[in-house]
Amino acid sequence: MTQQTTSWASGRASAVPDSIFTRMNQALAQARAAGLDIIDLSIGSSDQPPPPQALDALRAATHDPATYRYPLHRDTAPLREAAARYLSRRFGVQLDPEHEILPLIGAQEGLAHLLLAVTDPGDTLLLPDPCYPPYYGAAAVAGLTVEPLPLREQHGYLPQLEDVPAGLNARALLLNYPNNPTSAVADLSFFEQVATWCRQRGTLLIHDHPYAELTYGDYRAPSALQAGTEGVVELHSLSKTHHMGGFRVGFAAGDRSALSALARVKGAIDFHAYLGIQAAAATALDLPERLGREAARRFEERRDALVPALRDHGWTVQLPQASMYVWGRPPGLTDSLDYAVRAAAQTGVAVAPGRAFGMGGEGYLRFALVQPPELLLRAADQLARLPAGSPLPNL
Numbered sequence: 500m501t502q503q504t505t506s507w508a509s510g511r512a513s514a515v516p517d518s519i520f521t522r523m524n525q526a527l528a529q530a531r532a533a534g535l536d537i538i539d540l541s542i543g544s545s546d547q548p549p550p551p552q553a554l555d556a557l558r559a560a561t562h563d564p565a566t567y568r569y570p571l572h573r574d575t576a577p578l579r580e581a582a583a584r585y586l587s588r589r590f591g592v593q594l595d596p597e598h599e600i601l602p603l604i605g606a607q608e609g610l611a612h613l614l615l616a617v618t619d620p621g622d623t624l625l626l627p628d629p630c631y632p633p634y635y636g637a638a639a640v641a642g643l644t645v646e647p648l649p650l651r652e653q654h655g656y657l658p659q660l661e662d663v664p665a666g667l668n669a670r671a672l673l674l675n676y677p678n679n680p681t682s683a684v685a686d687l688s689f690f691e692q693v694a695t696w697c698r699q700r701g702t703l704l705i706h707d708h709p710y711a712e713l714t715y716g717d718y719r720a721p722s723a724l725q726a727g728t729e730g731v732v733e734l735h736s737l738s739k740t741h742h743m744g745g746f747r748v749g750f751a752a753g754d755r756s757a758l759s760a761l762a763r764v765k766g767a768i769d770f771h772a773y774l775g776i777q778a779a780a781a782t783a784l785d786l787p788e789r790l791g792r793e794a795a796r797r798f799e800e801r802r803d804a805l806v807p808a809l810r811d812h813g814w815t816v817q818l819p820q821a822s823m824y825v826w827g828r829p830p831g832l833t834d835s836l837d838y839a840v841r842a843a844a845q846t847g848v849a850v851a852p853g854r855a856f857g858m859g860g861e862g863y864l865r866f867a868l869v870q871p872p873e874l875l876l877r878a879a880d881q882l883a884r885l886p887a888g889s890p891l892p893n894l
């Protein structure tokens with residue numbers, strides 16, 4: 500057999516950055532080999548079950564032969580209409596389900612295709628730093644020039660629009676509140692200000708909103724669509740709000756021209772999610788808000804366990820009002836990747852290094868609240884015993 504040497508990777512594929520999580524996985528494999536118990540808090544995949552009503556809807560659909568064919572646009576009406584009802588009930592925004600809502604195979608798919616639909620190679624995308632890492636890959640696939648917008652602790656991790664270089668002609672600005680990784684939240688006046696700023700410059704405001712319902716106490720996250728739909732697209736996901744990450748379903752809502760462009764691109768690429776998954780999502784979106792609040796409370800209890808424990812161990816950490824993450828700094832941290840790799844390899848506790856989210860995340864670590872409170876407390880204790888600055892394991 501001859502060794503294959505030709506690389507078939509396009510410039511586009513090669514431009515997608517490597518994931519720091521590969522390094523983390525190696526460190527975890529080392530911990531497993533050493534017989535350590537693993538507490539994985541590095542990935543924000545909900546451990547809660549989807550609503551039983553959604554599972555029932557999916558089960559019923561699998562017995563209905565009418566769901567077995569390719570789903571056409573008209574077949575997506577029940578999900579689009581359920582999404583419109585949800586947006587109206589929850590945020591008081593009235594959208595036309597025919598032209599202003601489009602089902603997605605997850606917000607991540609939606610974002611990558613939206614960028615392809617509304618930009619041309621070489622266009623500029625304003626991207627927060629730190630941010631959800633796949634944003635960098637999606638921008639690279641679309642051939643965009645990324646202009647970083649620093650999110651700083653002293654500004655509540657909100658971008659300062661006056662930082663944007665004067666005269667910069669950005670095609671789109673991407674935001675995400677409640678925020679991954681910082682857990683920061685933004686109020687409606689912020690979205691109104693940003694939407695006006697974007698409209699004045701001909702910049703599309705894209706708001707990625709997967710944590711819309713993962714909020715604590717009396718806090719409720721607003722929607723960017725409350726600032727108007729013109730020039731605004733919001734990406735919703737059932738992954739976190741309804742614990743349906745594996746189902747790959749969400750929806751885009753907002754500016755009809757942008758959504759029409761997205762529908763054209765998606766028409767060349769996919770045929771929508773299976774109708775049973777769409778039925779499950781529509782059922783979930785129509786459920787009373789009270790059920791979502793109960794699931795969110797579980798994450799709130801975890802936050803209330805972890806944050807004081809970390810503070811007792813000298814961490815600097817704020818009490819998040821939303822999201823499924825805790826973002827903080829341990830005493831004496833110099834290099835987040837070094838810390839996270841050592842922690843995973845030597846204690847079995849995996850947390851995400853801030854640097855994985857962009858250089859603006861350096862100096863911080865992110866905990867995903869995806870384990871019960873007792874394991875979070877154990878993780879905090881084990882991290883406190885991590886020897887300071889011991890050499891990196893040989894990986």
Ligand SMILES: Cc1ncc(COP(=O)(O)O)c(C=O)c1O
Nearest residue numbers: 543605606607631679736738749
């Ligand atoms: C900010 C953000 N956007 C999108 C996603 C992925 O959403 P989906 O599962 O709908 O693709 C995540 C998942 O962690 C996220 O944190």
